[in-house]
Amino acid sequence: MNWTDSRDACVTMGGHLVILNSQAEMDFIKDKGQMFWIGLTDIEEEDTFHWVDGTFFNKTTLPWLKNQPDNWEDEDCVVISSPEKTLNDAKCHEQRYRICES
Numbered sequence: 001m002n003w004t005d006s007r008d009a010c011v012t013m014g015g016h017l018v019i020l021n022s023q024a025e026m027d028f029i030k031d032k033g034q035m036f037w038i039g040l041t042d043i044e045e046e047d048t049f050h051w052v053d054g055t056f057f058n059k060t061t062l063p064w065l066k067n068q069p070d071n072w073e074d075e076d077c078v079v080i081s082s083p084e085k086t087l088n089d090a091k092c093h094e095q096r097y098r099i100c101e102s
Contacts, residue, residue, distance in 0.1 A: 003077035003090075006037045006098035007052060015102030019051045020062060020080070029099065032082040037098040040078035040087070046071060049078070062087055 001009060003017075010016050017039030020026060029036070039052035047069070049057035059069075065081065069089035077092040080099075090096070 001037075001098060002095060003037050003041070003092040006096070007039070010039075010098065010100035013100060013102070015100045016052050018099040018101045019053060019055070025101070026085055029080060029082050030085060032099075034097050035079045035081050035088075037096045038078055038080050038087075041076055041092070042069070042071075042089070043076040043092065046076075064088070 007017050017037055018025060019039050020029075040049055040057055041052075042049045044050065049059065051057060063086050065084075065086040065088045068087065069075065069078075071089060073091065075089035075091050077090055078087055079090045079096055080087055
């Protein structure tokens with residue numbers, strides 16, 4: 001699904017896109033072998049990232065892929081790559097897997 005549909009699907013299931021705020025969550029993602037939508041976006045204000053719960057994201061707390069985020073062609077949503085556990089901004093309309101949490 002795209003990022004918005006992924007966010008909405010998580011809410012429908014009683015949760016939200018994952019907010020990475022613990023080592024346990026990072027360890028869970030580590031061996032999945034895909035790129036997943038997470039609950040992080042700068043859609044409201046460019047280069048000001050917020051989690052889906054409204055919490056401000058400090059870009060130094062999780063590793064970004066080299067030279068990211070770059071907002072190439074208006075990338076406003078964020079994926080995490082497994083097993084590298086690096087973040088990358090992506091176009092919100094792209095189809096990706098998602099990780100929900102409740």
